[in-house]
Amino acid sequence: MNKHIKTEIIINASVKTVWEVLTNFSRYPEWNPFFQSIEGELITGKKLKNTMLNGTNKFVFKPVVKSVVPYQS
Numbered sequence: 349m350n351k352h353i354k355t356e357i358i359i360n361a362s363v364k365t366v367w368e369v370l371t372n373f374s375r376y377p378e379w380n381p382f383f384q385s386i387e388g389e390l391i392t393g394k395k396l397k398n399t400m401l402n403g404t405n406k407f408v409f410k411p412v413v414k415s416v417v418p419y420q421s
Contacts, residue, residue, distance in 0.1 A: 363419050363420070364419055367418055367419050371390055373385075373386035373387070373388075373390075381401075382400050382401060382402065383398065383399070383400055383401075384399040384400065384401050384406070385397075385398075385399045386398050386399075388413075390413060390416055391413060391416065392413055392414070392415055392416050393412065393413065394412070394413050395410050395411070395412050395413075396410065396411055396412075396413065397410050398410070398411065
């Protein structure tokens, strides 16, 4: 059995602005307290290296980019 989590939020910004914020990995720590860093290229098939901080625990995970569709809402 596959489990899924789905959430939704309304953001009062253009799709272009949201895309630019979410793909600017070097600035994540400025607005997301959980991500210390995201390294890698946003290219289909490439692997990212995400470093997250939860309290004093650091987690590193390496997801593979499945698809990149710029500016899609």
